[in-house]
Amino acid sequence: MAGTATVNLPIINLSSPDRLSSANSIRQACVEYGFFYLVNHGVDKDFMKQAFEQSAKFFSLPIEDKIKLNRKEYRGYTPLYAEKLDPSLSKGDPKESYYIGSLEDTTSVRLNQWPSDKLLPNWKPTMESLFWKTLSAGKELLSLIALSLNLDEDYFQKISASNKPDAFLRLLRYPGELGCCGASAHSDYGMITLLITNGVPGLQICKEKLKQPQVWEDVSHVEGAIIVNIGDIMERWTNCVYQSTLHRVMPTGKERYSVAFYMDPPSDCIVKCFESCCSESSPPRFPPIRSADYFNERFKLIYGSEKDLKWSL
Ligand SMILES: O=C(O)CCC(=O)C(=O)O
Numbered sequence: 001m002a003g004t005a006t007v008n009l010p011i012i013n014l015s016s017p018d019r020l021s022s023a024n025s026i027r028q029a030c031v032e033y034g035f036f037y038l039v040n041h042g043v044d045k046d047f048m049k050q051a052f053e054q055s056a057k058f059f060s061l062p063i064e065d066k067i068k069l070n071r072k073e074y075r076g077y078t079p080l081y082a083e084k085l086d087p088s089l090s091k092g093d094p095k096e097s098y099y100i101g102s103l104e105d106t107t108s109v110r111l112n113q114w115p116s117d118k119l120l121p122n123w124k125p126t127m128e129s130l131f132w133k134t135l136s137a138g139k140e141l142l143s144l145i146a147l148s149l150n151l152d153e154d155y156f157q158k159i160s161a162s163n164k165p166d167a168f169l170r171l172l173r174y175p176g177e178l179g180c181c182g183a184s185a186h187s188d189y190g191m192i193t194l195l196i197t198n199g200v201p202g203l204q205i206c207k208e209k210l211k212q213p214q215v216w217e218d219v220s221h222v223e224g225a226i227i228v229n230i231g232d233i234m235e236r237w238t239n240c241v242y243q244s245t246l247h248r249v250m251p252t253g254k255e256r257y258s259v260a261f262y263m264d265p266p267s268d269c270i271v272k273c274f275e276s277c278c279s280e281s282s283p284p285r286f287p288p289i290r291s292a293d294y295f296n297e298r299f300k301l302i303y304g305s306e307k308d309l310k311w312s313l
């Protein structure tokens with residue numbers, strides 16, 4: 001975008017045999033940017049293209065068909081302007097989305113909504129496959145993140161945050177209309193987000209969220225790479241050693257598609273600052289909190305009601 005600098009995010013190779021060196025690079029990236037590119041992650045480019053084709057098929061259905069799959073139990077279709085990522089704005093974001101909940105546990109699987117196979121043949125298997133592929137990359141990445149924090153490699157697995165994460169796949173479409181932000185400024189709430197885009201620019205980050213005026217930088221597209229970012233609960237867990245960076249999607253006049261895969265700890269997980277991130281000079285900044293309580297507070301703010309909470313109270 002004119003006048004905006006492009007940030008030079010680090011690239012992490014998920015398949016590198018030198019795991020310690022990857023973990024060190026992840027640490028640097030998370031301390032400095034809270035964002036990085038992930039390559040050799042197992043989700044190949046042709047498959048990404050197919051997934052975007054299927055996603056476009058859904059969003060181009062007549063609104064009557066989409067509304068039939070309106071979001072229930074946090075799964076399904078969310079129309080344009082229905083969500084405000086920045087609660088201080090008066091109007092919702094110009095984007096539409098579709099949420100698919102975790103395919104790993106049967107309760108979640110039953111709650112998912114799908115367009116009929118007759119309406120969109122091959123849609124469900126494509127999205128299921130996308131879910132599994134991204135989940136598998138996310139799990140592998142969490143073991144490197146654990147290593148980067150001087151925790152056991154299987155730390156997140158042991159607390160069921162990576163073997164049974166509360167994972168959501170979300171398909172997004174930004175019509176691209178000029179004027180307002182496709183996704184207003186926000187940080188993600190969870191552990192990590194894996195983001196795949198169709199290459200249309202627009203994503204920006206603001207590295208220092210407390211500094212005024214805010215400085216925004218463009219995140220450029222790296223063909224085939226997944227963009228990873230740290231979420232607020234990971235920031236809290238790491239006692240702010242890792243940053244959950246403010247980001248937004250600016251309109252460019254072009255239609256844009258993306259897929260965000262959010263990985264959160266399970267609802268009963270107690271998130272307490274890691275000892276490896278605390279010291280005498282840097283004591284824990286947050287008290288322990290149950291993951292579900294934390295997310296419910298956050299979701300009340302964006303959707304403005306209790307009926308849309310992720311977990312019932
Ligand atoms: O679409 C994008 O590039 C970013 C989406 C995003 O930040 C989000 O859904 O949390």
Ligand SMILES: [Fe+2]
Pocket residue numbers: 186187188193247
């Ligand atoms: Fe985000």
